Amino acid sequence: MEEQKLFTFVYRYLKERNYTEETAMYANLAAGILGVLIVAFIIDLIVRRILIALARRISIKTKNKFDDFLIANHTPQNTAHLVPAFLIAQTTPYLFTNFPEFQVGFLKAIDVLLVILIIKVIRSILLSIRDYLKTLPAFWDKPIDSYIQVFMIFIWIIGIVSAFSILTEKSVLTFVTTLGAMSAIILLIFKDTILGFVASIQVSVNDMVRIGDWITMEKYGADGDVVEINLATVKVQNFDKTITTIPTYALISDSFKNWRGMSESDGRRIKRAIIIKTHSIHYLSDEEIEELQKIQLVSEYVSQRQKDIEKFNGEHSADKSILINGRNMTNIGVFRKYVESYLEKHPAINEEMMVMSRQLPQTPQGVPLEIYAFSKDKEWKNYEHIMGDIFDHLFAAVPYFNLETYELNVVS
Incomplete structure (x- = not known):
């Protein structure tokens, strides 16, 4: 009865001063609502500060970072809002004693508010779980956001169903049955979400x-x-x-x-070609062979190759008065061997992986000589420097083999 007296104080005060029944009732309702809201605000402020202070003390004492994320995602604040909401729900019957027709609607609104506040608390916890998992090495490269969003969708669906059930006074089962009948429309609305969910799982x-x-x-x-x-x-x-x-x-x-x-992998691929002018490709003369033997990377190759060629030509009585007869070395063939030897001995190239210099099909610009190898350093900037150094050297080496590289001459 003490509660009843408290919530009818304004009504009794006005009646004693001969105000009309209707005026006294409405003024009492307005004063009651205002008073409850003020008390609820003060309680919310106090509880919020207590929970935040308590959470910070706990987070300082514990080594686990999860409680830090709970604070960062406003879990104590959201939890604190539940206390005044429950207070308003408990005082509503006393506020609307003389207005039963308003009481039902107000109670429904409070219940819906409680559902929303509970969802906010769950959301802040899920976000904290997401942020915490992202700090663990095992989950750095996992799509944690997708999984949390899926949980949030289910939570919101449950919340919306509960809210509609409260407002319509229909059971959750009835509402779910209605949704089942509207499944085609729901699937159309949430098509991208469903596709995204399936894709996230597959990825x-x-x-x-x-x-x-x-x-x-x-x-x-x-x-x-x-x-x-x-x-x-x-x-x-x-x-x-x-x-x-x-x-x-x-x-x-x-x-x-x-x-x-x-x-x-153990290396980053280098795959680029130098285009050699076709007219600069020719058989090597004795003077050119003698000159190329001075190049250390191919000196042994040229000497051995020349011996094999001379032996073959001798056995087959090749008429060397014309250079095309028998077997011969070409400047591009020796250069190709030089490129491969240079790559094999380059300190930045992984010799355990494929190292190759190959000739590609001829183009209108000339004959592409492709370099195929793998640099040990895979970092982009270092990789570009390594590749640049290699091709700087090879472009400068081309003239030593009496070859020419292609470049477009624009006539002005």
Whole structure:
């Protein structure tokens, strides 16, 4: 009865001063609502400060960082909001004693508010779990955001169903049955979300992409490192520092290149060609052979090769008055051997992997001589320096073999 007296104080005060019944009742309701809201605000402020202070004390004493993330994601604050909400729910029957028609609607609104506050608490906990898992080495490259978003979708669905059940006074089962009948529309609305969820699972299970992988996807203009994988999108930070957003399901429906294999291998591939002018290719004369024997990397090769050729020509009575008869060495053949020997002895090239210099099909510009090898250093900047040094040397070495490289002459 004491509670009843407290919540009818304004009503009794006005009645004693001969105010009308209706005026006294409405004024009492307004005063009661205002008073409860003020008390709820004060309680919320006190409880919030107590929970935050308590959480910070615990986080200082513990080595685990999970409680730090709970604080960062406002879990104590969100939890504190539940206390005044429960207080308002408990006092509502006393506030609306004379207005039973308003009481039902107000109680429904409070219940819906409680559902929303509970969802906020769960959300802050899930976000804390996400942030904590990202600090663990085992989860650095996993699409944690996708999994948390899936949980959040289920939580929101449950919350929305509960809210509608409260507002309509229908059972949750009835509402779910209604949703089942509308499944086609729901599937259409959440198509991208469902596709993204399935794609996230496949990407994770098949280990197609990890956070930190360098991927190239020309269709979307992506060429850089994966920085985030969530339910709907994959964010790629390109090397020019722009961000490309790719639908997650595109990773399983479209083609893309993942450079992780290169990063985890023992070398980064160098595959580039020097184009030799066709008219500069010729058989080597004795004077040229003698000169090439002075080049240390091919000296032994040229001497041995010349002996084998002379032996073959002698056995087959080749008429060497014309150079084309019998077997001969060519300047491009010796240069190809020089390139391969140079790569094999280069300190930045991994000799355990493929090292090759090969001739490609002729083009209108000339004969491409391709260098195929793997640098030990896979870091982009160092890789470019290594490749630049190699080709600087080879371009400078070309004239020693009486060869010419192609370059386009533009007539002005």
